[in-house]
Structure formats: structure tokens, C-alpha cells
Amino acid sequence: MSHTVEINASEHPVSSVTVYQHRAEVVRNFAIELEAGQSEVQITKLPSCMDESSLRVDGLGNAVIFDVIYERLTPERNIPKASSEKVQEIETQLAALRRELKVLQSQTTVLDDFSHTLTAKDVSPAQLVEFLGLLSDKGGVLNEKVEDVQRKIKDKEVALAVERRGQVPSEEATKLATKVTVVVLAEQEGKAELTVTYVVSNADWSPLYDLRATVDASGKDATSISLNYRASITQITGEDWKDVALSLSTTSPLAGAQIPQLNAQRIGAPFIREQNRTRSFKKSFGGGGFAVAPGAPPPPAPMMVSMAAAQVAQQQSLYSDLQAPKPFMVVPTAHAREGAISANFFIEGLSSIPSDGTTHKVAIAVLDLTAKLEWIAVPKLNTSAFLQCQITNSSNYVLLAGPSNVFLDGSFVAKSQILYASPQDTFSCSVGVDPAIRITYPPVSKKARIQATGSIFNSSKLDSTLFTQRISIKNTRQSSVKLLVRDQVPVSEDQKFKVDVIEPKDLGVAKAGDEVKVSQEAICYWARKDWDVGDKGTVNLSSLSEVVHKSSQSIIPDGQVEWVVSLGPGKGTELVLSWEVAAPQGEKWETRG
Structure with missing residues (x-):
């Protein structure tokens, strides 16, 4: 008989999170005690918005992962069990009624099936009349009993819901309704650690900027730009990210990566095109630190790969609302790493992003850039002179398109838009109207x-x-x-x-x-x-x-x-x-x- 280990994920902290555009990758570590032989590790209260195909389980220890089972629970099954005596009594009565209903339905089915097997060759007319009378009486009694039991079951369900009250399906039961079962075979009892990684929707981040420009009073056309690069993060995944190693990515996971192929074009008489066959996709779960082939000898415990995130002091407030700037405090700077198709920002320190749908801002970096000022006027449409900066992104950070608050010579002047810019790219940004022209x-x-x-x-x-x-x-x-x-x-x-x-x-x-x-x-x-x-x-x-x-x-x-x-x-x-x-x-x- 297999040993069962039950884990409530909501009682265990999240280790690290990588937030993508409209999605996030979550990493959890669970320390478990395994017995010799086969064990089932049941992890409940995982997010309902989990992408099943992204689920991956790795681990540390001398054991073999035989299977990873994904299960989406209905909210009713996800309600915690009641502890009061009254609720337990109603649940016992409800279980007895359901068993009685099952027996009555079986009797009705047997009687109905037997009636369909009778033919004129098997019975005489007198026997047939006698059986029809029995069928009418017995069938009627069974139907009345079935209806009576169904009515009692419904009444008991209502009474149970009233008694349990707060235990009706809650928002938590709806948002945390995923269960993952990991079947593990251990040579001997001992400690082990599982690392569960998955992608969830209902999470997103977007860039925010404060652009502070100082015009050179000497008359030169160059100016200094201080670009405060921040991220606005929101999530309603159902699980709180408390004190996690946080990173941000510019890529979008699970997007189609199939390279398109051209089809031959031919000219001829019109014909009806055949519909393309639907492709089938096979879902699979990744193994990990454990061996995944049954029968193979367990490998030595592997090294655990974890997300790197420096542990530094938490971020400080970056700016005052639309006022002349005060001397800047020291702002933690995220480490930027650019891959082949994306860039990642590793936020220093530990971050907490609760699942409340509100925006939470974290600092990425404060960039000191140089820019060339341009005054541009289109007096036929507007007699104002617009001040525009041609900014060179001399940093190692990829700048995503996003809104920006613009401060000119220490005063808030406008809201603008920062365009997408890779390192060493030059982009334009309007910094408002210059009333001196x-x-x-x-x-x-x-x-x-x-x-x-x-x-x-x-x-x-x-x-x-x-x-x-x-x-x-x-x-x-x-x-x-x-x-x-x-x-x-x-x-x-x-x-x-x-x-x-x-x-x-x-x-x-x-x-x-x-x-x-x-x-x-x-x-x-x-x-x-x-x-x-x-x-x-x-x-x-x-x-x-x-x-x-x-x-x-x-x-x-x-x-x-x-x-x-x-x-x-x-x-x-x-x-x-x-x-x-x-x-x-x-x-x-x-x-x-």
C-alpha cells in the first residue's frame, strides 16, 4: 500500500517568480518525508489559472518519479471538511440517503431490464397479465421511493449548506482548485525536496518611467537625462507572492514558435479547398532531478538550479507626486541579462506581490543618459514650440514602450510615451511645450x-x-x-x-x-x-x-x-x-x- 503525503500549497511560501507579459512562472519548493517504497505526494490549493502543459516537477533525493498527475477540482470538492458535530451528522445522513437511492435505482433497472426480455414464447397470456400487474405495482412503488429519497437528499443538501455557511464555495476555493499528485518510489525512508514549476495567467507587468531633463544653459544642444525605469506588476492568481525572488522578462511564453512555411501556388480552374487536418498535441510533464525511467537505478542527487536574485535592501520611494524633485535616495538596481529573444531583469532584494489586483511598483534602474534637444513647431496647427529629445539608450537595459512622466528643469511639464529601444538605439521623446519660444x-x-x-x-x-x-x-x-x-x-x-x-x-x-x-x-x-x-x-x-x-x-x-x-x-x-x-x-x- 502506497504512503500518502498531503501538502497544502497555500501554507508554503513561493520561492521565486518570473513575470512575463500577461503570464508568470512560479517556482515552489516542498520538503517532504518519504517512506521506503511508493509514495503519493498530493499538493493541493494550487492556482486554477495554472497552464497544465507548463507543469514541471524536479527534486532532490534518491528516488524515482513515476508519474505527475494534474487534476482540476470543482469548487464543491475544494471546500474544507467541516468539524462540527451537526455538520458531520447531516453528512452521515446524506451519505446513507445516497446509498439508498443507488439501491432503489438498481432495483428499477433490474425490473425494467427483465421486462424487456419477456416474449410471447416464454409465458402464457395469463402469466403475462399477472407480470404486467406486478410491474405496475412494484414499479410504481419503486418510483415513489426514488422520488422521496431524491427529495430528502435535496433537503439535506440545503440543510448542510445552511449549517456550513462560510464553507460554501468561496473565492479561494474557486481560484485555488488545482491538485497535483506526484508518485515517487524511494529506496529507503528519508528526507527529500520537490521543486514544482508552473506558468499561470492573470499576472502581468508593464513599464513606467520618470524622465527628468535638464536643459544646458550654455546654449549647447546636448542635455542630461535621468530615466527612472520602474515596473508596475499586477496579479490575481489566487496565491500571494510574499518575500519572493522576483524577476521580469520581456518575452511572452507559450506563444506560437512554429516557423511558418510557404505553400506552392498554382493557377488553374477554381476548386474547393480541403480543410487542413487538425493537429494533435501531446501533453507531457517534465521530469527533473529524480530519475524518470521505471526500473532504472536511482541516480545520485543532482545539483539544484535556482533562480539567481541578489539579496539587497528593499527599494525606497522613488519620487514625489508631480512636484519638483528632491535629492534622490539610493535606488536598488536590477541586474539585466539579455538573451537571444528577450531580456530579463532580476530585482534585488525580496518582493511581495499579493493577489489583490492592485498595481505594485518595483524599481528596475535609474539610467543616466545623454540626449540631443530639438525644438519643433508646426504653427499651422499649433503655435507652440515642442521640445523633443533624441535619446540614445547607452545602458544595458531594454526599454519597453510605456508611459512616462516628464520633468523639465525640475518641474513636471507633461506626460509622454517612451518607445521601445534596445541598447544603443536612439528614440524620440516629446518633453512638452517650451513657453519661452x-x-x-x-x-x-x-x-x-x-x-x-x-x-x-x-x-x-x-x-x-x-x-x-x-x-x-x-x-x-x-x-x-x-x-x-x-x-x-x-x-x-x-x-x-x-x-x-x-x-x-x-x-x-x-x-x-x-x-x-x-x-x-x-x-x-x-x-x-x-x-x-x-x-x-x-x-x-x-x-x-x-x-x-x-x-x-x-x-x-x-x-x-x-x-x-x-x-x-x-x-x-x-x-x-x-x-x-x-x-x-x-x-x-x-x-x-
Whole structure:
């Protein structure tokens, strides 16, 4: 007879946790006493959200693992046994009623089966009539007894639920309803240790950032960036992670890793495609430190592989809510390790993440980075000057995309978004509006005239409209700035309508990216333009191709013009963009977009 060891997992701490995107891997260690021969180690109160295929059992000791059995208990079976005498009495009566019901149902089945075996050859008509009377009387009595016992069972179940009250299926019974049975064969009695590893859902982590930028007052375009990298962790797995070695991973386990394969394409008459056969997947449980082949001699106890996590002082508070920063306390820094397809962050110290659904923040690192500042303005849409940082990730940490609080010169200015960046990648981050750069963008002026074209013998008239847009810029900072200003010239969709760039001078004939000097303070260029047509300076939709120069936009519209303006402290300038639209006399046109 096998020896049984019962373990309530909720009474044993979790050893370590690795949190992935939307999942987590949990490692538990259980010390057990084995007797010589076969033993069943029954581990209950494991999370219901456990992924069965991820379950793995390893161990230490001279024993053989014969089987690992996964079982999902119903909430009713997961209710703890009652201890009161009244509850025990009702349970005893309920068990007796269920046995009685089983006997009655067996009698009904026997009587029914016997009635189906009778034929006219076996009995006389008188015997048949006598049997039918017996069947009616006896069958009726049995049915009444079955109904009576079923009613009593239902009443007893209600009484039991009322008596047990708090022992009806609870949230804990629902969330911790997994049972794992490990069948172990030991040569002799003694101590052993089981390591149970599994993946659970209902756990997630996401990055959070505090970006603190300090503008160099010397007028240089470089600045220092302090990036506070944190993780927000939530879990409702049903088990509390108390004082665990915590690590974070950027990978997503259990995602499809099958490399797709191309199928041949053929041209022919239409036909009905056959449905792909459903693939079957075989579930298996991993062995581990024990030998897993029955009959093989037990191997020597192996070395235990555990998750490395340095034991350092617990993390301190990282920031004050939206206020000017105080001197930083020393923040524990996570160890980063980058694999072939992911990066892992090992959080120093021990962390506690209860299963309450609330967010719990842990520090990953405080990174000191360098950045290049850019002032960007699109006054046609917004007359503010936006300050953007081109940041190089010079650390060893992978930065995941996530929200960021932005502090500029010690003051909270905006909320922004950090883009995904591997080590040595450069990414952009907007740090808000700079009120020290003042921009005026008055309405565009229009001037219409009739223009004669052609020769004396073949003349025609055109309706021309001259548009002039002025942009005034003033730098009230104590340092110099370099401002990128974006505007646009409309693009013709029809050859009948011509768009000629008048000012800045020479911009119309310039190619995309060719710099045109406007003044001592400014140059301009086409951000998107490339043509080779006779009418120099005419911007047509069909002659444009996407040629990107200097602009940091991912998608650049047709006809976009950019200026690079360098302004010293207290200096200002005015930019002028002028274009003329010519159309056959009487032809109507409109600007769309």
C-alpha cells in the first residue's frame, strides 16, 4: 500500500517568480518525508489559472518519479471538511440517503431490464397479465421511493449548506482548485525536496518611467537625462507572492514558435479547398532531478538550479507626486541579462506581490543618459514650440514602450510615451511645450489677378492667386536654440492647375534636401519633393516621391517645407512662404486636406 503525503500549497511560501507579459512562472519548493517504497505526494490549493502543459516537477533525493498527475477540482470538492458535530451528522445522513437511492435505482433497472426480455414464447397470456400487474405495482412503488429519497437528499443538501455557511464555495476555493499528485518510489525512508514549476495567467507587468531633463544653459544642444525605469506588476492568481525572488522578462511564453512555411501556388480552374487536418498535441510533464525511467537505478542527487536574485535592501520611494524633485535616495538596481529573444531583469532584494489586483511598483534602474534637444513647431496647427529629445539608450537595459512622466528643469511639464529601444538605439521623446519660444502665425494673405499667357496668335488668360504666409518667431530663453519649423505648399492633382513657389527664393527649383539659405538665422529645404519636369518650381502630385531629408516624421505629406532657425538669446526672425496658384480663366478649384 502506497504512503500518502498531503501538502497544502497555500501554507508554503513561493520561492521565486518570473513575470512575463500577461503570464508568470512560479517556482515552489516542498520538503517532504518519504517512506521506503511508493509514495503519493498530493499538493493541493494550487492556482486554477495554472497552464497544465507548463507543469514541471524536479527534486532532490534518491528516488524515482513515476508519474505527475494534474487534476482540476470543482469548487464543491475544494471546500474544507467541516468539524462540527451537526455538520458531520447531516453528512452521515446524506451519505446513507445516497446509498439508498443507488439501491432503489438498481432495483428499477433490474425490473425494467427483465421486462424487456419477456416474449410471447416464454409465458402464457395469463402469466403475462399477472407480470404486467406486478410491474405496475412494484414499479410504481419503486418510483415513489426514488422520488422521496431524491427529495430528502435535496433537503439535506440545503440543510448542510445552511449549517456550513462560510464553507460554501468561496473565492479561494474557486481560484485555488488545482491538485497535483506526484508518485515517487524511494529506496529507503528519508528526507527529500520537490521543486514544482508552473506558468499561470492573470499576472502581468508593464513599464513606467520618470524622465527628468535638464536643459544646458550654455546654449549647447546636448542635455542630461535621468530615466527612472520602474515596473508596475499586477496579479490575481489566487496565491500571494510574499518575500519572493522576483524577476521580469520581456518575452511572452507559450506563444506560437512554429516557423511558418510557404505553400506552392498554382493557377488553374477554381476548386474547393480541403480543410487542413487538425493537429494533435501531446501533453507531457517534465521530469527533473529524480530519475524518470521505471526500473532504472536511482541516480545520485543532482545539483539544484535556482533562480539567481541578489539579496539587497528593499527599494525606497522613488519620487514625489508631480512636484519638483528632491535629492534622490539610493535606488536598488536590477541586474539585466539579455538573451537571444528577450531580456530579463532580476530585482534585488525580496518582493511581495499579493493577489489583490492592485498595481505594485518595483524599481528596475535609474539610467543616466545623454540626449540631443530639438525644438519643433508646426504653427499651422499649433503655435507652440515642442521640445523633443533624441535619446540614445547607452545602458544595458531594454526599454519597453510605456508611459512616462516628464520633468523639465525640475518641474513636471507633461506626460509622454517612451518607445521601445534596445541598447544603443536612439528614440524620440516629446518633453512638452517650451513657453519661452513665442510664435505668431497670422492668417494667410491672398491676392488675385488675371495673367495672360501664350503668343499674340495663340493667347490665353489664367486666373492667378498669390498666397503669402508669414511666421514670426521670438526666443526669450537665456540660451540659444535651434528650431525646426514645418509648413506646407498645396499640391496640384490636375495638370490644369499650376502651383509655383515664389518665396523663399530658389526653393521652387531646389531638389529635396537641398538647403536654401533664407537669412543669417535660417535655411529651408523640401522635406518631400523630387521632380524632373520643365516647369521648375511647379509642385505636382504625380512628380513627387517620398524623399526624406532631416525630418524626423515617419510619414511626410506632399509639399512639406521645413526651416532650421538658429536664434540667440532674445533674438527673433520672420519666415515667409509664398506660392501662386494659376488656373484657366473661369475654372474653379479648391484646397482639400
